Amino acid sequence: MSSTGITAVPGADLDRLVRRIRDVLPENAVITDPQRRRTYECDGLASYRVVPALVVLPENTEQVQHVVAACAEQQVPFVARGSGTGLSGGALPHSEGVLIVTSKMRRILEVDVANQRAVVEPGVINLDVTGAAAPHGYYFAPDPSSQQVCSVGGNVAENSGGAHCLKYGFTTHHILGLQVVTPDGELVELGGTAREAPGYDLLGAFIGSEGTLGVVTRITVRLLRKPEVVQTLLAGFASTDDAGAAVSAIISAGVTPAAIEMMDALAIEAAEQAVHCGYPDGAGAVLVVELDGPAAEVEHTFAEVRRHCDEHGAFEIRVAADDHERAMIWKGRKSAFAAVGRISPDYIVQDGVIPRTALPEVLGRIARLSADSGVRVANVFHAGDGNLHPLVLFDDAERGAAERAEAVSGAILDLCIEHGGSITGEHGVGTDKVKYMGRMFTDDDLDTMQLVRCAFDPAGICNPGKVFPTPRLCGEVPGPRRGVHPLTEAGLADQF
Amino acid sequence: MSSTGITAVPGADLDRLVRRIRDVLPENAVITDPQRRRTYECDGLASYRVVPALVVLPENTEQVQHVVAACAEQQVPFVARGSGTGLSGGALPHSEGVLIVTSKMRRILEVDVANQRAVVEPGVINLDVTGAAAPHGYYFAPDPSSQQVCSVGGNVAENSGGAHCLKYGFTTHHILGLQVVTPDGELVELGGTAREAPGYDLLGAFIGSEGTLGVVTRITVRLLRKPEVVQTLLAGFASTDDAGAAVSAIISAGVTPAAIEMMDALAIEAAEQAVHCGYPDGAGAVLVVELDGPAAEVEHTFAEVRRHCDEHGAFEIRVAADDHERAMIWKGRKSAFAAVGRISPDYIVQDGVIPRTALPEVLGRIARLSADSGVRVANVFHAGDGNLHPLVLFDDAERGAAERAEAVSGAILDLCIEHGGSITGEHGVGTDKVKYMGRMFTDDDLDTMQLVRCAFDPAGICNPGKVFPTPRLCGEVPGPRRGVHPLTEAGLADQF
CATH class of the missing domain: 3.40.462.10 (FAD-linked oxidases, C-terminal domain)
Incomplete structure (x- = not known):
């Protein structure tokens, strides 16, 4: 057993992981002490509790990228967490993984009133965005009841709603762009400042993906004018x-x-x-x-x-x-x-x-x-x-x-x-509703989502066990999809 | 050379493809005659012209699924086309492929006024949706200037805008659900009737994907109340x-x-x-x-x-x-x-x-x-x-x-x-702007989109050559993504 308590990922040298992370993150941003790790054992859904093997609190994008790349190298699972107010266990830690807590990333980087947008870090508290925009007569519309404490990064992960989403929509309707660290440690931009961009709308796919496609490090939000009355x-x-x-x-x-x-x-x-x-x-x-x-x-x-x-x-x-x-x-x-x-x-x-x-x-x-x-x-x-x-x-x-x-x-x-509805409106699937996904979606529907997950995270290290039922290795997604293209599949196999 | 004029896909027995398609599609829905195929050689951007090897006009979802599955078996490229009014060459045919024309799929299947939605086939003309909803005081908001002739399926493919998208948004804001035939011939549902669904928002990723992720066969649209004045x-x-x-x-x-x-x-x-x-x-x-x-x-x-x-x-x-x-x-x-x-x-x-x-x-x-x-x-x-x-x-x-x-x-x-904008607002990338994609996105951004394309279409048969520059075999997407997960990649390779 290693001194950090990370033991069960076969072959992963996890003392080395901690040392690698400490190369870039400051001493106080890496928590190995068991008592201190225990404070992160659950989110707002306290019925599931897991103590993470390691907790890190990066201060900027580069540190997040460094941590994720280090995890990817050794295939150590990681879970991102904002304020931990989620109600579906979406930020439940992995007992053999790293919990990446964004609460030190709380800078509001820009408030651009003329273009009705702001750029914030993921740990910024929802209501603080409105706080920064209010002097200009603007606000950030998504208003989950936890808005005094929940983070914008968490809102993005869960596509949070709120009492006013009847008129104003969900978080996804108020996010213009994201800077994201993908599960292999690459930094990419999804969406952006233009009202409409070509290519796939991966911004929409990422919002509400409950932490399974990467870690968001910068968020461009839409600001709305405060209503007259x-x-x-x-x-x-x-x-x-x-x-x-x-x-x-x-x-x-x-x-x-x-x-x-x-x-x-x-x-x-x-x-x-x-x-x-x-x-x-x-x-x-x-x-x-x-x-x-x-x-x-x-x-x-x-x-x-x-x-x-x-x-x-x-x-x-x-x-x-x-x-x-x-x-x-x-x-x-x-x-x-x-x-x-x-x-x-x-x-x-x-x-x-x-x-x-x-x-x-x-x-x-x-x-x-x-x-x-x-x-x-x-x-x-x-x-x-x-x-x-x-x-x-x-x-x-x-x-x-x-x-x-x-x-x-x-x-x-x-x-x-x-009645043609959904198993979750705004709390997410997380850990809690994994077992219901098969009632709402056909196997083909779920396999199609898995294709995307596996494309982003072939090793299955990014918030594993959440959202999708019966976790399988990515190669195991069944169906004709992996049987009918012999030329291409040979091509894929060749390169490994 | 085969009698259909399809010649250049190596190893594909294309006479057999035509015979297989004719097993299910009626005689007049399969066009092999060169003169008649020529009428489909371009869309609204007439500066690119390619005569498709085969044109089919399926009448329902099952026929679309049959055609796509037949193409997938032999890795024959296919391109979907609605009314052909697009301005970026997104529906430009493939000279060695099948053009799937949806203009016979024009049924409005349901107008559900109480829930403010309608279900239509992809060939339905944009303005006809409003025509069906108008007696109830509702309308379909997306209004490209071609709305008297363009199809809703084409609007979905291109995420069409219009003069009124300042207030009402793009097509993506008015689509609740899609039935889609994926490039390997599976039938899946994206989105649906619930206002919010769990899992990845692949509905958003599909809308505006310019025909590169599959063929839409049924569309649930949002209807808006006609404004008072x-x-x-x-x-x-x-x-x-x-x-x-x-x-x-x-x-x-x-x-x-x-x-x-x-x-x-x-x-x-x-x-x-x-x-x-x-x-x-x-x-x-x-x-x-x-x-x-x-x-x-x-x-x-x-x-x-x-x-x-x-x-x-x-x-x-x-x-x-x-x-x-x-x-x-x-x-x-x-x-x-x-x-x-x-x-x-x-x-x-x-x-x-x-x-x-x-x-x-x-x-x-x-x-x-x-x-x-x-x-x-x-x-x-x-x-x-x-x-x-x-x-x-x-x-x-x-x-x-x-x-x-x-x-x-x-x-x-x-x-x-x-100036932080975009190379297309509403006409799409299609064939015309492929060469500009690299100016707007980094290689990492484009590779991330390619991951999704390859997940859906590993053989690269679904509207190939559109949207993305420098087409590569899917196995060739470069970067650390395919180098750092030895255990999983071994797992993937094992199954081939």
């Missing part, structure tokens, strides 16, 4: 069906609010206990609807939204008169995940997507699943784009409860797939 | 500098018009001669600005646009009072390319992109290039997003004129690259 409305309904009908009416009318969030009775109860948000008494569901844009437009469409809520049975409508009241309305929604801890010792945060029109049907099926299993489910979701966050409640002290909750949680994902 | 303004300025300053002021104010188009004096002169559009007399530049959206918003922002034009020296501003007047304003702009034929026997339509803020500098440099070389250049462009379409005029009857025009045209692309 923001209007926020809270509406109480008797049921999620009524609230869902109001959502459909709003969207069908051609209105695109910045956000439409829904909470059901159990989620409201939890939020009320936790933060006393004062949501309408006795509501079976609430909607939070936010509009932003030019004052004239917002005034007009806000009246329309209000009318649709009225017509679909809202028994109470409250409009935020100022920023403080707006903050209070959002407080209930944003606290919901944590608040569920008040009404249940343990819970699973699920993340699935359905077409918006399937909302009533799927919510009904979730209620039946809950009734049949005796497992309580609180629903909080981005209603406008059909992104559900069911909170599946259980008490781990109770025998078999965790398994029952897990079963209900999985059944909800099956419902999403059955 | 549209307002169109025509403003005359003394110079492109003044007009450019107005554009910058409009965008900086946070207004995003649906379109901002600019034409310079020479382009105006051509349009005037061709269609008598009645643009302001003596203008050194005109702007066409269109706003759309809710009435209240448009009214408000239109006043702002007008003010910015006034403040930057517009000497005449005209507002379209109705659809007829709007059509007249657009007629001048849309006729510009063809109209240039009135003032010059020959011309090159260039397509480059620059950051909007570089407009005055780059226009000045183009003017100097023109003055120094004696080659006239008319400028027509999507000013809002910096997509230039310089028209480089020449007379092919004049000795050396074509070469001089080509030199000026290439120098304009160099200017675009120098």
Whole structure:
């Protein structure tokens, strides 16, 4: 056993790896001490824990490139990590690998207001981008609820969403270019400053690849002009069906609010206990609807939204008169995940997507699943784009409860797939949902993705075990693809 | 020589290929007659002409899959073609290959208004999608000027833009899912009906891949609600500098018009001669600005646009009072390319992109290039997003004129690259700009794209010779990527 604790990669001389890394990285950027390594054992999904063999904290692109090249030489696995707030175990370390933590790469390199963009390092905190742009009247749109602590590099890896992605889209819609270290240590540019570039859009493929195609070292983000006005409305309904009908009416009318969030009775109860948000008494569901844009437009469409809520049975409508009241309305929604801890010792945060029109049907099926299993489910979701966050409640002290909750949680994902939706809206596959990928995609679909992964990372050292089920050596991807081109395959084999 | 005229692929038994294709495709869907094949010798860029060895017109996905699988078996190159309106030679046939024409695949399979999407076959004409959605109050946003004749499959291949992509983005922003036949004949789904899907965003990589990653057989498009109102303004300025300053002021104010188009004096002169559009007399530049959206918003922002034009020296501003007047304003702009034929026997339509803020500098440099070389250049462009379409005029009857025009045209692309822009905004690389790729990308960048191409198409039979310079066998992509992973490469080699 080597002194660093890295032991299991056959043939890799890992003391040499540490020495090579220390050639370029400063002493305090390389962590071998077991106690200090343990602090990195999980991300926001604490149910998986693995202590990495080595932790490095590079300070710049060159250091990242050096670490990755050193790993590639000896085929040592590596995992990149930003702030570690992910909810799918995407940054779960490898026990025999290197964890590359980007939190020392926090420089905002450029704010180019005239061209509405900024260039940042991957460890920069999401909200700090907006902080740098705000004096010029601009902001960075992606707003995951962790935006005060999560890193832009992590947002890129997971293609993070947020409450406002109904109108503004996901992280992928706000990234113009990336500087990336590929798994063999090459430095490449994807996308760039031009609005449209020729060649393959690998920028899009990289964003949301959950750390499996390389490590991002520099990010050019799009900045948006701050809207002239923001209007926020809270509406109480008797049921999620009524609230869902109001959502459909709003969207069908051609209105695109910045956000439409829904909470059901159990989620409201939890939020009320936790933060006393004062949501309408006795509501079976609430909607939070936010509009932003030019004052004239917002005034007009806000009246329309209000009318649709009225017509679909809202028994109470409250409009935020100022920023403080707006903050209070959002407080209930944003606290919901944590608040569920008040009404249940343990819970699973699920993340699935359905077409918006399937909302009533799927919510009904979730209620039946809950009734049949005796497992309580609180629903909080981005209603406008059909992104559900069911909170599946259980008490781990109770025998078999965790398994029952897990079963209900999985059944909800099956419902999403059955309705033409997706197993994840914004939390990613990571470690947690690997087992569901085969339910959503055919083998041919998954093999096509594997082709790309293997093209970038033939040795399988870049965040291995994440996203794709049944990890195989890259040569093992099956199918006619590797059988019908004898001339070319011979050509490939020749060069090895 | 075989009776089909396919001769040069070594070892391929091409009579057998034709027989195999005829096993599944009807008689009239397989064209071997040389005269009939000649009608497919070029796309919209007529300066390259190649007669394909075989033309097939499949009627459905299964037939496409059959043709591609048959080509894959014998490593015969194939090229997909929609309506053939592309301007970069992307659908230029291969003299020893099969041209797969999708024009018989014209079914609109579904219009799902509630979920704002439609499913169409690749040969469907762009404007017919809007035609099917219009009765429900929806439309398909991408609007290349060829939209009355171009196919949606071609739009996907080229990631087509249009006058309104300033506000609405490119084709890639309006495609939800694709059914694709990969170069080895597998059928896969990319993207889908869910707003967000896990795994790699290969949908984005496929869109704009110019036919090099497979053949699209079914397309799920996003439908947008028709805007409540549209307002169109025509403003005359003394110079492109003044007009450019107005554009910058409009965008900086946070207004995003649906379109901002600019034409310079020479382009105006051509349009005037061709269609008598009645643009302001003596203008050194005109702007066409269109706003759309809710009435209240448009009214408000239109006043702002007008003010910015006034403040930057517009000497005449005209507002379209109705659809007829709007059509007249657009007629001048849309006729510009063809109209240039009135003032010059020959011309090159260039397509480059620059950051909007570089407009005055780059226009000045183009003017100097023109003055120094004696080659006239008319400028027509999507000013809002910096997509230039310089028209480089020449007379092919004049000795050396074509070469001089080509030199000026290439120098304009160099200017675009120098200013952080792109060698193509919406026409694609195709055959025409292969030679410029190396000026825009580093070898490492291009090799990274080649990795993906080779993963999909190791035999190099899918639209070969397009997009990427110096075609190599896939095994020849150089660099450390193929040298540093001995264990895995051994693993790969083992299986051959």
